[in-house]
Amino acid sequence: MRFGIPRGLYYEPFLTEWKVFLESLGHSVELSPPTNKEILDMGVKEGVNEACISLKLTVGHSMYLKNRVETIFAPRLMNLDRWKRITLCPKFRGLPDIIRVSVPDVFSVNAYLGTSWRRFSFYWKVGRKLGSDLGKILRAYRRAREASIRVFELMKLGFLPDEARTIALENREVKEREKKHGSSIGVVGYPYLIYDDYVSHSLIKRLTNLGFNVITPEMVNPKEIEKNLRALFKPLFWSQSNKVLGAAFYLFKRPEVEGVIHISSFSCGTDAWVGRLIEFEAKKHGKPLMRIVVDEHTAEAGLVTRLEAFTDLVRWKKGRARA
Amino acid sequence: MRKVTLPRMGYSYIGFRAVFDELGHEFFEPLPLTKRTLDLGVKHAPEFACFPFKITLGNLIEALETGKVDTIITAGGIGPCRYGFYGVMYEKILKEELGYNFDFILLDPPVKPYGSFKRVWDIVLKWKSELSWRDFIKRLVRGFKLAWRKLKRVEELEALLLKKRAWVKDSSKVEAIFKSAIDKMNLSRDLDEVDRIFEEAREKMESIPPERDNVLKVGVVGEIYTILEPFSNLNTEKLLNERGVEIERAVWTTEFIEYNISPGLPFPLKQIVGYKGKEEIEKYSKPFLNEFVGGHGRETVAHTVMFKKKGFDGVVHILPFSCMPEVVARSILERVSRELDIPVLSLSFDEFTGEAGLITRLEAFIDLLQMRRRLAA
Known part of the structure; x- marks a missing residue:
């Protein structure tokens, strides 16, 4: 067939x-x-x-x-x-x-x-x-x-x-990717959103081109995710949401991660909770967080402007911490 | 003794009052919903949270503002509908963001990984407080019986109201009978008295002579909160009734308890409630929707098919904007409507819904139904 x-x-x-x-x-x-x-x-x-x-x-x-x-x-x-x-x-x-x-x-x-x-x-x-x-x-x-x-x-x-x-x-052999020496930025969100270049306007590639290491929930150890989820009174009912939430909690704790971007789609039901829980956690750690809501009308120019403003903020914060 | 409250949903508070009055706790009746309630909720809730969450959050903030409340209870759940997570979010927002101090009780079923028997046991101990075990169980059973009888009677009366209102030109008289019966039942603490009030009101309502010769019949399906709480659906049912449309509701609080909560209740309480299987829902929702999708998603599809079988003129589907199970149902209702030839009007409500636009849509729908009747005749 x-x-x-x-x-x-x-x-x-x-x-x-x-x-x-x-x-x-x-x-x-x-x-x-x-x-x-x-x-x-x-x-x-x-x-x-x-x-x-x-x-x-x-x-x-x-x-x-x-x-x-x-x-x-x-x-x-x-x-x-x-x-x-x-x-x-x-x-x-x-x-x-x-x-x-x-x-x-x-x-x-x-x-x-x-x-x-x-x-x-x-x-x-x-x-x-x-x-x-x-x-x-x-x-x-x-x-x-x-x-x-x-x-x-x-x-x-x-x-x-x-x-x-x-x-x-x-079945090709690959070498491990070399890590850039710049800062890391966590990009959390559902795999069907963040990896869809048309919907997210190639956000991950753009960040890489700007010289950042990008960490997505797929790169976080599942055991760490589960461990970080225990902070909640009870887990969420949806597997991917738990993954995103656990990964975000983990990334906030990592010193090398300078900021987190949460990509969510318009009228996504599960992200109503996930987004707010991430906000609560970001406040506790004082890390920059940007929430991008995408839908079929999202314009590329607006998204790029926001992204550049966010990366400037991350760099500025890092520079100030060193000084 | 605790001062307990919970968010308002239709007339469900009548049942909770019966239980807490028997247990000797003070029940704070949820405040009526107003524009301010909604504004407060919208301000503090996440942007894409369900519409019911925004309303109930505002309702809880208003209750806490009065200072007469020290305990809030909410039911939990195990998904996949977002409702089950309301409790956790209420607590986070009210305590961490707004700084209120109160005891929060979340009634979660002891199902791994969401709840445990220990948590349930802690709640039981909280309710028991100083009562002896014997007394506690006796009062709990009595309260439960009373609550169940009241809820059943209120809903029977409401179902009658939704039919009767369509036949009269001036609905205020029917509504006055209904309202006074509800208020009397709410305060009554005797099973026979509840029945008496119910019979009296029913006879009064039925004795009103019909003023129209013909009405349309429409079924209402959808998400339970938005249907049961007239504030959240801008009183859609009354708007339909006033235009000569008889309504049958597909979802009720008691029915929800029979289907979903009853299997998890302990011995005497389960027998009071009784259990309803979902075989019918499964049978009618096939082949359109073959799996439980949370909330009332599957019921919505099944009830629409049932209304068609019963010969109704049309179906109104009420849902809060971005409700996950109902969006699935809504996609599928398109096919049901096409294949079974039954008109379906999907109305989604949120804080931006205006009454004028709603009335236009309802009137257009009613015109369509009347035209179909004329063509069929």
Whole structure:
């Protein structure tokens, strides 16, 4: 079968993992291209106007794939944490059904990916539904996991998801990236926002060009995240939000991090809490924090101005501390 | 003895008053919601917080300003709806940002990793205070029975109000009967008396002769707070009633408790409430929405299908702006409406919603429904 995997709310390392798995089972897979104007326009036209930009984009990416593939592969992401009760934002839970409103052919299985057993049973269900036998599924599963762990490791080293996927799929050897000697800036936010160059206007690349080391939640040790989350009365209900929050708490404590940028999307429900909790914490540590809210109308010029003002502030603060 | 309060949501405070009066704590009745309540809430809440959060936060600030409150209780939750995290945010904002001093009690279910049995036990000890165990349990059960009966009766009366108001030209008379019955029930401490007040009010309301010969029938689905609290939806239901539209609500406080809270209650309380399975919701929401998405998202889709099956003219979907489960439901209602041929009007409310724009939309919707009736005849 010809499958298409939409970007938008789906992000790395799942894209690689699913692509490798389906290809090892003998199906062809097409990833939708990085977001562009055409995809955004389709998503905004079809999607509900109250939804966050990433949900609209997912619809747009699916519309793009509609005539190019037979079926959209859109698992219902339910859980990424060892606690089964920590789930994902409701938009993920309703995603296959939302895509079905515009594109009727959707292949979907509930995905609990918190532990290795849950993860395997997800792939087992997918494989059985596609009519493969145990041996084939096991082989495909192992390959998919290898690729996805590789991507995960590469992203931890600071590679952007698209680079990491290409390297993992081509099985190239890489050297560790040299660290710049400038200051570090933490960029926290959901992976589907901060790594989407069209939505975030390549914020990470811009910061790197300005001479900063960028630290994203993907580069923070998961154990540190969990440790820092204990400061809360109870954890948030959504896996990525916990990751963002824990990473932000950790980054505030690190001396080498000079400032933190929180990227959030307009009308993002979970970020209403995450944003305010980060603000509370930033005040305690006295570190510069900038919150950027993006949507389909965000202009590049305005964003660049804010970014430059923020980096000036960070540099000025550092200079004053030395003097 | 504690001076307890909680945020206002429709008539739910009647139930809480019954329980706390029996336990011997002083219950501070939540203040009526005004423009100032909303302004306070909007000022201190995060920008994209749900609309209900902004209202209830303002309501709590106003209660604390009076100085007659030393304990605030809120229900917690385990997600994925944002509601479950309200309590933590109330505490952070009221204590850390505004500097109020009070005891905060968050009723979280003992589910890992969000709550634990120890936390539940601490809350029980706080409520018990000086009472003996025997006395405490007796009073708790009695209070719970009374609360449940009151909530049920209030809601039956409200459902009748939503129907009756559509048939009369001047709604003030029906409303006066309703209002006085609610006030009497709120203060009553006797089960039989509650029933008597209810019967009396029902007979009075039903004896009013109808003044219209034909009304439209519309179902209301959506997010529970925005539906139950007329202040937050600019009294949409009354606006519809006055234009000759009979309304049936799909969500109620008691129904929410039967579905969601009852399974977690301990022995005698669970039996008072009774339990309702979700099989019907699951059956009707398929194939449009196949998974629980938090809040009333799945119910919204299922109830819309049910209203179609019952032969209603249309459905009004009420949601607060950026509500996560309802945005999912709203995307899917588009398909339900298309495939089942039932008109759906989605109204999202926030602090910027104006009444004039709302009325225009409602009237256009009513015109559409009337036209469909005429075409079908």
